[in-house]
Amino acid sequence: MYNPEIEAMDRERLAELQLERLRETVRRCEEMVPFYRARMREKELSWKDIESLEDVQRLPFTTKDDLRENYPFGLFAVPTRDIVRIHASSGTTGRPTVVGYTRRDIEVWSELMARSLVAGMSDKSDIIQVAYGYGLFTGGLGFHYGVEKLGASVIPISGGNTKRQIRMMVDLGTTVLCCTPSYALFMAETADEMGIDFKQLKLKSGIFGAEPWSDRMRDKIERLLNLSAFDVYGISEVMGPGVSIECEQKNGLHIFEDSFLAETIDSQTGEKLPFGEQGELVFTTINKQGMPLIRYRTRDVTSLHDEPCGCGRTHLRMKRVRGRTDDMLIIRGVNVFPSQIETVLMQIEGISPHYQITVDRIGGLDIIGVEVEVSEDMFSDRIQGLEEWQEVIQEEIESYLGIGVKVVLVEPRSIARSEGKAVRVIDNREL
Amino acid sequence: MTTVRQISVFLENKSGRLLDVTRCLGEGGVNIRALCVADTSEFGVVRLIVDDPRKAHESLKEKGFTVKETIVVAVAVDDQPGGLAGVLKPLVEQEMNIEYLYCFLEKAADNAVVIIRVEEAEQAIGALNVAGYRCIPADELYMM
Numbered sequence: 001m002y003n004p005e006i007e008a009m010d011r012e013r014l015a016e017l018q019l020e021r022l023r024e025t026v027r028r029c030e031e032m033v034p035f036y037r038a039r040m041r042e043k044e045l046s047w048k049d050i051e052s053l054e055d056v057q058r059l060p061f062t063t064k065d066d067l068r069e070n071y072p073f074g075l076f077a078v079p080t081r082d083i084v085r086i087h088a089s090s091g092t093t094g095r096p097t098v099v100g101y102t103r104r105d106i107e108v109w110s111e112l113m114a115r116s117l118v119a120g121m122s123d124k125s126d127i128i129q130v131a132y133g134y135g136l137f138t139g140g141l142g143f144h145y146g147v148e149k150l151g152a153s154v155i156p157i158s159g160g161n162t163k164r165q166i167r168m169m170v171d172l173g174t175t176v177l178c179c180t181p182s183y184a185l186f187m188a189e190t191a192d193e194m195g196i197d198f199k200q201l202k203l204k205s206g207i208f209g210a211e212p213w214s215d216r217m218r219d220k221i222e223r224l225l226n227l228s229a230f231d232v233y234g235i236s237e238v239m240g241p242g243v244s245i246e247c248e249q250k251n252g253l254h255i256f257e258d259s260f261l262a263e264t265i266d267s268q269t270g271e272k273l274p275f276g277e278q279g280e281l282v283f284t285t286i287n288k289q290g291m292p293l294i295r296y297r298t299r300d301v302t303s304l305h306d307e308p309c310g311c312g313r314t315h316l317r318m319k320r321v322r323g324r325t326d327d328m329l330i331i332r333g334v335n336v337f338p339s340q341i342e343t344v345l346m347q348i349e350g351i352s353p354h355y356q357i358t359v360d361r362i363g364g365l366d367i368i369g370v371e372v373e374v375s376e377d378m379f380s381d382r383i384q385g386l387e388e389w390q391e392v393i394q395e396e397i398e399s400y401l402g403i404g405v406k407v408v409l410v411e412p413r414s415i416a417r418s419e420g421k422a423v424r425v426i427d428n429r430e431l
Numbered sequence: 432m433t434t435v436r437q438i439s440v441f442l443e444n445k446s447g448r449l450l451d452v453t454r455c456l457g458e459g460g461v462n463i464r465a466l467c468v469a470d471t472s473e474f475g476v477v478r479l480i481v482d483d484p485r486k487a488h489e490s491l492k493e494k495g496f497t498v499k500e501t502i503v504v505a506v507a508v509d510d511q512p513g514g515l516a517g518v519l520k521p522l523v524e525q526e527m528n529i530e531y532l533y534c535f536l537e538k539a540a541d542n543a544v545v546i547i548r549v550e551e552a553e554q555a556i557g558a559l560n561v562a563g564y565r566c567i568p569a570d571e572l573y574m575m
Contacts, residue, residue: 374441379497381439383469411443
């Protein structure tokens with residue numbers, strides 16, 4: 001552990017620390033941010049009413065729309081002269097959201113990233129290749145500062161130029177790789193083309209995140225890249241990567257609870273859910289100055305678990321995120337996450353890990369199409385052989401999801417590769 | 432060797448893909464002796480007999496196509512009514528399952544050439560030889 005005093009803190013003491021920080025956060029929000037002041041007034045609440053951690057449930061939620069409406073700096077709790085860094089979301093679905101960090105926020109974030117890196121088997125002696133995008137996206141710089149805080153060597157290569165990424169791994173003896181899981185698979189494919197075998201590289205672990213992925217995809221990455229793969233979770237509005245991380249038990253991600261208060265709620269009613277039940281993840285930042293968030297609805301779907309963990313960390317664990325409430329497809333009344341389709345595809349031996357999901361509405365009926373690239377293992381000169389593959393994949397997905405899908409075999413490399421977040425679903429429905 | 436290597440390529444049903452395949456082979460200096468396309472509404476398989484299967488395989492793979500080599504049998508048939516039926520008879524008698532076949536005409540002689548894909552190629556050649564048919568060796572076929 002990087003900081004055992006905090007990471008393995010007795011839960012009672014942790015709760016005291018959380019309450020103190022929660023009260024302080026709510027007080028500052030009330031005093032400094034007109035948006036929160038108005039919301040609190042509506043509920044006739046003040047920070048003084050927060051007497052226990054349970055009282056967080058009395059506080060109003062904050063949503064992505066609130067962030068957009070207060071674009072760009074409306075939710076900052078400090079004057080801009082105290083802000084040292086600004087990140088922003090891509091804004092593909094509307095206005096971007098902007099997040100500001102004070103110097104202390106960057107220090108906290110760097111420490112949380114250092115803790116994450118240690119959980120993912122890294123130490124000072126490692127050479128860590130950060131292939132997340134650098135820039136407005138929090139991935140690259142978040143990892144970068146964590147590696148420096150840890151005292152390991154960082155290769156700030158950013159995303160893209162995949163052949164150079166592989167050559168760097170070979171030449172510099174990279175031991176830890178950080179990127180999105182879909183990009184890791186693309187690297188495997190590129191290395192194969194270059195005639196480079198990952199078994200000859202020094203990679204021992206990989207810390208992958210920024211998009212939902214399945215355990216099956218983990219198996220595939222671990223096998224193809226010959227490393228141990230860890231899931232890291234983050235959300236830029238809340239901080240960036242390093243909100244939670246898997247430990248060596250790989251049974252859920254520990255949330256850094258000294259900085260984030262986590263809840264899961266029923267996304268329809270807003271009711272708080274008990275441990276173990278799946279719902280929408282909600283965070284309150286309790287260790288952040290620049291842009292603190294109260295009960296921010298992440299739209300990520302997961303469950304929280306309080307059973308003790310074999311690694312000795314006492315902080316709560318969240319299950320790997322299955323998807324976002326807004327990635328969730330509702331097909332003929334059935335909830336479908338792209339990650340479920342991925343799970344099935346990764347289970348079938350011999351098929352390529354690249355896929356694309358399309359949703360169309362034909363004659364009032366929603367049709368899910370799954371495009372799968374024909375791999376050499378699958379290819380046969382007999383049409384029947386190919387059709388059998390199509391049927392096998394189709395039946396596997398149908399029996400898992402309980403709804404019909406249409407599998408389409410496509411040529412290798414015809415599905416767009418991503419050097420950052422993969423776009424898995426193309427929804428052609430006009431809703 | 433009396434068996435023949437056939438090159439198969441996976442293609443999506445998109446316009447211009449067959450052109451891409453043939454252009455790729457042309458640029459690689461590979462000459463196509465025979466070609467057959469099998470397709471469904473979404474995809475197709477192009478099967479090719481070429482003068483240099485190894486080079487064809489390499490150039491197509493380099494361009495990112497999914498390529499497979501299969502062993503097929505090429506047999507010379509008289510270009511006259513009943514010719515093909517005569518060839519099929521000994522194979523059916525041996526209960527061999529013909530996956531597919533296609534024909535082309537030999538330029539030099541008055542023969543048709545039938546390319547046959549069966550699971551048991553050697554056995555098929557044996558049966559055809561016994562029935563008096565001549566299976567065309569790979570080298571000869573590639574150079575026809």
